[in-house]
Amino acid sequence: MSKINSDLNLYNTSDRTVSKFVPLNPGKVGIYLCGATVQAPPHIGHIRSGVNFDILRRWLTAIGYDVTFVRNVTDIDDKILHKAVHEEIPWWAVAMKYERAFTDAYAALNVMPPSYEPRATGHITQMIQLMEKLIANGSAYAPGNGDVYLEVRKLKSYLTLSNQKLDDLQSADDADLTYKKDPRDFALWKAAKPGDPSWPTPWGDGRPGWHLECSAMAHAYLGEAFDIHGGGLDLIFPHHENEIAQSESAGWAFAKIWMHNAWVTTSGEKMSKSLGNSLQVMEILKKVRGIELRWYLGSAHYRSMLEFSFEALEESSVNFRRIEGFLQRAKEILKAEIEPSISAQFATAMNNDLAVPQALADISELVRIGNTAITENNLAALSKSASEVRGALGILGCDPFDPIFANSSSAKSEVLDGLISLALEQRNAARARKDFAASDAIRDSLTALGIIIEDTPTGSRWTVN
RNA sequence: GGUCGGAUGGCCGAGAGGCGAGGCUCAGGACUGCAAAUCCUGCUACACGGGUUCAAAUCCCGUUCCGACCUCCA
Known part of the structure; x- marks a missing residue:
């Protein structure tokens, strides 16, 4: 398990193929995951992203990599400012309130804290430095109104992730060409409006555009080039395209592999923030345990839509309890802690672009073998299967013996x-x-x-x- | 208009040219004082129409339906 496995294959949105993972630095992996804009409590779609990438992180660690995992917090943006007006509290109180809500949800589902969890507002300096660089080399311009834009027409390549052509994009209805050279130029920095929070820059007071922060923070914590950049499908365009544009214009190689998780859907549709609160993580945790919700969210392949229903969630929980029951019986019978181990089949599945559904089939088989071993009083076979089941559950973040899930003293x-x-x-x-x-x-x-x-x-x- | 993805059994959900994924539900059986748990057996599906092939859920052509993105998004 400590030996580095060179057989990991991952899907890369850049070329839409699964290929062998080769780290930039031997033995190390740097991951940047776009985290939440903290303007509402998390729903299960948000947390699926956290769970999916937590499984990736655990697997990379299990096969021997030293993983640096960065997940940002976007704590300044339009929605937060609107929410602040609506809730009649300062914008920073809104951001902190919902950042805590996300932190609680991550913890309830055993999503490991990132190595670093940078907030956008804590990295204004890095953003200004990046903008200075981009303006100096002609990639960006400050038209004098306090905004700073990236000039997309000058890019050597653009829209490579989403495979679009610049001229095919529908132009925004509200595109204001007073200052923009092209309607598709996007804001790195937005001039301050009266009453809004702002930070001083050489081009005037203002606040960050959405895309700039991720480039600046990824660079700050992972350097000019790193292995994996993740996020939800909807971030491919414009967010990730613009991150690439900014970063490559700065001369950085940036992310080698782009990974995107699919939606949790309801009635076939993307979960939207207007659904009300029934699908908020904390509401669902009134019905099932965190370990069961995690099992459910992790059970579909990360690139597949997961069609949510309470019935499916309950079925998934029943399935999990069978596995959990097996481990508990095994522990009682063996009269010892079960040492986690990784079966060859589980490793094969995980190495195939994190084929968790296949891994679950293998776990079911191991449980069946283990239960039969109990009936036959074959302790050696029981010990082996129990270890492999526990090892697999640990990677999936669903080890029932993990103290984080303990429910009584x-x-x-x-x-x-x-x-x-x-x-x-x-x-x-x-x-x-x-x-x-x-x-x-x-x-x-x-x-x-x-x-x-x-x-x-x-x-x-x-x-x- | 452009780009991307999807349709699999009662339900969830893998697979991606041949050798029945798996789970849940349901039915039957074994075990049990009865249960529970467990094990065994059964329930043979891939939107539609063509085509390629010895062989198609999988590849190709067409059709229908559903969804995502196009400067707020996990």
């Missing part, structure tokens, strides 16, 4: 265990004298409390429903 559990054992002794005494009415009454009482009793060849075990 051990001291409390000991008391509970003592009490239930007392009841089970009574029940087993009744069963021994074939007083099944009495034994079933005890089981029914426990069931009513949410405690499930299972009789096994080696005795009765209990779990909390």
